[in-house]
Amino acid sequence: MSESDLRAALARELPGVRADLERLVRIPGIAFEGFDHAHVERSAAAVAELLRDCGLEVRIVRSGGQPAVIGTKAAPPDAPTVLLYAHHDVQPVGDLSLWESDPFEPVERDGRLYGRGAADDKAGIMAHIAALRAFGDSLPVGIVLFIEGEEEYGSDSLVRLLAEHRDEITSDVIVIADSTNWDIGMPALTTSLRGIVNCFVEVRMLEHAVHSGMFGGAVPDALTALARLIATLHDDAGNVAVDGLVSRGGAPVDYPEDRFRVEAGLAEGVQFIGTDRITDRLWTKPALAVLGIDAPATGEAPNALVPSAKAKLSLRLAPGDDPKRAYAALRAHLGAHAPWGAQVSVTLEHDGDPCRIDASGPMFDAARSAFRAAWDGTDPVDIGIGGSIPFIATFQEMFPRAAILVTGVEDPYARAHGPNESLHLGEFARVCLAEALLLRNVAAAGRD
Incomplete structure (x- = not known):
């Protein structure tokens, strides 16, 4: 099909694609325990x-x-096969009071569709389906749709699924629609992602709670000890202070600080942490955050010294690091910096590999050409991502001959994983067109 035919077909199909996206958003498919x-x-x-x-x-x-x-359609003679990945599970919604509308009732405001999963990643599913609908019965390539159901919860069974169904999903090109574009009006191909180590650290100071007046001043409480321990994880500039982690510079794109401040929603007066360029801090250096603390709530806390306290830590790893080695380094740091003889235990929740992609060759040329056409002549930017999609490294290992294209429907304002997640509908239309053009270009490249 010609580019003009695909544009016309997508214009015809997009209203139905959006309606089906809204039906998917209404399903609160959360794979987390509980x-x-x-x-x-x-x-x-x-x-x-x-x-x-x-x-x-x-x-x-x-x-x-x-x-x-898993959905499959055989390739025409001598045509390549393309695997299209997305996931249908979503993140929990968190504090409902922070949402401006029901997270599972999609609502359009100012050209954006709001709802949990509207961007991450049910729009990824529907971008794949939009491309298939545009071609109808004239698909120029073989297709494998692999739509996962527990990506947000760590993809624990993905390796087994890939191994068990390897023969039917082996492909020449793999398109992973779970990333972001550089900006509204500016597409991107993701070429590196950080890895992840999530773990729990628990500090115990007492066998049981004791009166804060009778014992305070001589007996340490666990929350204070935990706070002091957490404070050792960064230096005064905010760089991660755990020895043994990979850290490098040289990210290929700069990120203006004023733009990043707005996109991050930084409160007035809050400073950035870390050193080097913003993109280095986001893409090629480690990051460490405290995601939550188990301790008495302030409204229920008695006047007693807390005997134990627990925090969940999330360590993001630079490409080239190893999650097992990084976890050992973090655990060693926490043990070595235990304040006042605290009993410190560290438990791994899950980890995942970082990855780097060599984005060269005819299939990447096909993708860039498709993006350029869909965004009216704007070249895609090669970017890194501070987040983690550990299974990409698994795909690289299991399918070493396949070209892996990491694309996405999100933009810097999508607020994936947070309250008021949304999809820019104009950009979504471009993503759908880009994918249809990509399939056409891949078919042509496969014949060359």
Whole structure:
């Protein structure tokens, strides 16, 4: 199909694509423990129906975890096969009072569609489906749709699923629609991602709580000890102070501080932490954050010294680091800096590898050409991502001959994982067009 034919087909299909996206957003498919996983099952079933309507052979599969959906359509003679990845599970919504509308009732405001999963990553699913609908029965490549059901919860069963279904999902090109674009009106290909180590650190000072007046001043409480321990994780400038972690500079793109301040939503007067360029701090250096603390709530706290306190830490790793080695370094640091003889225990929650992608070759040329056309002549930017998609390294290892293209529907204002997550509808239309053009270009590159 010509570019003009694809543009016309997508203009025809986009209203239905948006309606189906809104139906997916209404399903609260959260794979985290403690949530009703029947909704994840509903979400998988809804995705399977969408793929069947595109003429694919569809199966819902699992390997000890949440359901994934695989849809396939054989390649025409001598044409390559493209695997299209996205995930149908979503993050928990957090504090509902921070949402301006019901997170599972999609609402359009000022050209953006608001709702949990509207961007991350149900729009990724629908971008794939939009491209398939644009071609109808004239797909120029073989297609494998792999829609995961527990990405937000760590993809624990993904390696098993890939191994069990390796033969049917082996492809020449893998498109992972779970990243972001550089800005509204400026597309991007993601070429590096940080790894992750999430763990819990618990500090114990007492066998039981004791009166803060009778014992305070001589007996340390666990919250103060935990605060002092956490404070050792950064130097005065805010750089991560754990020895043994990979840290480098040289990110290829600069990030204006005034733009980044707005996009991050930094409160007035708050300073950035760390040194070097913003993109180095986000893409090629480690980051360490405290995600939560288990301790008495202030409204319920008695006048007693807290015997133990627990924090969840999230360490993001620079490309080239190893999560097992990084976890050992973090655990050693926490043990060595225990204040006042505190008993410190560290427990790993999960980890994931960082990755780097060599974004050269004919399939990447095909992608850049597609993006350039969809964004009316704007070249895509090669970017890194501070977040983690650990399974990309798994795809690299299991399918070393495949070109891996990491694309996405998000933009700097999407607020994925946070309250008021949203999708820019104009950019979404460009993403859908870019993917359709990509499939056409990949078919042409495969014939050359």
